[in-house]
Amino acid sequence: MNPYRVVEQYPRSFEAQLLRAGRAVKAPNATLEVTMSALGLGATAAASASGAAHAKVWSWYGTVSAKWMAVAILAASGAFVATRLHAPSAASVEKTARPSAAPVALADGPERPEWTRAAVTVSKATAPLKATVVETLPPAAPKAARAPHEKPPSGLESADSLGAEVALIDAARRAVDESQGGRALALLRHYDRQFTRPRLAREAALLRARALEQVAHENEAKPASASSSSLSGQNLPGEPQ
Amino acid sequence: MHGLVESMGTLPFTRVDARGNACPIRPLQELVRDYVSHVYRLLRHLGVPSGDLDDACQQVFLVLARRHATINPGSERAFLSSVSARIASRWRRTHRRRNESGNDDVPDQTCAPEPSPEQQLELAEAQRLLLQVLDALPDTQREVFVLFEIEELTMRDISDVLAIPQGTVASRLRMARSQFHQAVAQLNRATPAGRSR
Numbered sequence: 231m232n233p234y235r236v237v238e239q240y241p242r243s244f245e246a247q248l249l250r251a252g253r254a255v256k257a258p259n260a261t262l263e264v265t266m267s268a269l270g271l272g273a274t275a276a277a278s279a280s281g282a283a284h285a286k287v288w289s290w291y292g293t294v295s296a297k298w299m300a301v302a303i304l305a306a307s308g309a310f311v312a313t314r315l316h317a318p319s320a321a322s323v324e325k326t327a328r329p330s331a332a333p334v335a336l337a338d339g340p341e342r343p344e345w346t347r348a349a350v351t352v353s354k355a356t357a358p359l360k361a362t363v364v365e366t367l368p369p370a371a372p373k374a375a376r377a378p379h380e381k382p383p384s385g386l387e388s389a390d391s392l393g394a395e396v397a398l399i400d401a402a403r404r405a406v407d408e409s410q411g412g413r414a415l416a417l418l419r420h421y422d423r424q425f426t427r428p429r430l431a432r433e434a435a436l437l438r439a440r441a442l443e444q445v446a447h448e449n450e451a452k453p454a455s456a457s458s459s460s461l462s463g464q465n466l467p468g469e470p471q
Numbered sequence: 472m473h474g475l476v477e478s479m480g481t482l483p484f485t486r487v488d489a490r491g492n493a494c495p496i497r498p499l500q501e502l503v504r505d506y507v508s509h510v511y512r513l514l515r516h517l518g519v520p521s522g523d524l525d526d527a528c529q530q531v532f533l534v535l536a537r538r539h540a541t542i543n544p545g546s547e548r549a550f551l552s553s554v555s556a557r558i559a560s561r562w563r564r565t566h567r568r569r570n571e572s573g574n575d576d577v578p579d580q581t582c583a584p585e586p587s588p589e590q591q592l593e594l595a596e597a598q599r600l601l602l603q604v605l606d607a608l609p610d611t612q613r614e615v616f617v618l619f620e621i622e623e624l625t626m627r628d629i630s631d632v633l634a635i636p637q638g639t640v641a642s643r644l645r646m647a648r649s650q651f652h653q654a655v656a657q658l659n660r661a662t663p664a665g666r667s668r
Contacts, residue, residue, distance in 0.1 A: 235623070252601045253621055260525070261524065262504065
């Protein structure tokens with residue numbers, strides 16, 4: 231004979247409200263994913279667990295990317311039309327640049343190839359245009375001067391943080407080697423909090439698995455076996471089966 | 472008998488339960504998916520600090536992974552409850568030591584489900600208060616209370632999970648309820664939110 235449950239007996243009480251809130255607690259997706267990966271069930275588990283969420287994200291991503299692709303195509307076609315409008319000047323620059331010495335040397339020769347004749351005539355006709363094109367081109371030097379600013383200036387910083395990462399991972403590894411799983415886990419937790427984009431994430435995951443294994447060894451004991459033997463074949467309330 | 476052998480032949484991962492029926496062993500992945508919330512909730516209500524919940528969850532399921540082949544089909548939930556209770560008890564002891572040395576834990580607010588922001592806030596606040604009230608219960612009473620009132624296990628199941636007689640379960644539950652009511656009443660008097668309810 232089971233006694234009453236507070237939630238059913240006094241559903242409107244403050245106690246029942248608190249207990250209902252307790253029943254509503256669910257594990258976050260991150261916990262599921264971390265647990266799955268600790269058990270070596272990582273990728274497929276994560277995919278199936280958060281499948282619906284991923285589908286939503288992908289559909290949203292698909293819509294957004296389609297819009298941006300359309301915008302990019304329009305912009306590209308606009309740029310193409312603009313370049314076509316200035317085609318003579320561009321052609322003259324290219325054609326005169328390619329045979330740099332040839333037009334002068336072969337200008338009056340009888341065995342001059344056909345294409346050089348065309349080049350000479352085009353270059354003569356578009357001489358002022360060429361000058362304007364060259365003037366409007368951006369100078370090369372400022373580009374070279376701007377380049378260092380575009381690179382991240384944090385080479386030293388990243389080296390420092392890598393050093394710190396290595397130090398923490400080494401400490402965790404030492405703890406695992408000394409069979410101090412709990413200490414290793416604490417260090418790895420600290421590592422996770424410290425580095426939002428860790429570069430040694432794989433090493434950390436491996437160490438975490440080893441540390442958890444050590445702690446699980448310690449935990450694996452009597453009550454588990456007692457319950458597994460005594461509860462054989464019983465169905466508990468609320469079970470999915 | 473012949474049918475049983477045939478069915479076992481067609482199902483490669485089958486075992487025979489206490490009644491002699493062939494039962495397929497559920498894949499570990501499926502068990503983790505189905506029971507992760509149960510384990511998480513239980514660990515949380517049994518006093519595992521929020522920052523350690525992921526690790527504790529992993530430990531529970533690592534034990535499950537080791538014993539997977541030996542657990543009788545249908546008793547996985549009980550097995551997980553038992554392991555969770557034991558791990559939580561160990562964690563509480565460690566945490567108490569840690570608290571004595573000055574490291575306190577920040578209660579997490581991560582469990583709010585989908586409803587409106589106000590409802591989420593209310594729920595998170597209720598969950599926080601519940602943890603506060605549960606913290607006031609002695610460990611042995613807390614285990615029984617959580618398993619009965621929140622996890623909705625029967626007295627008999629709790630007796631099996633905690634390996635204690637049913638009479639002990641009943642007496643602990645009675646005392647736990649009394650303490651719970653007192654703590655809630657105290658909370659009601661102390662907080663303006665409680666008074667307004």
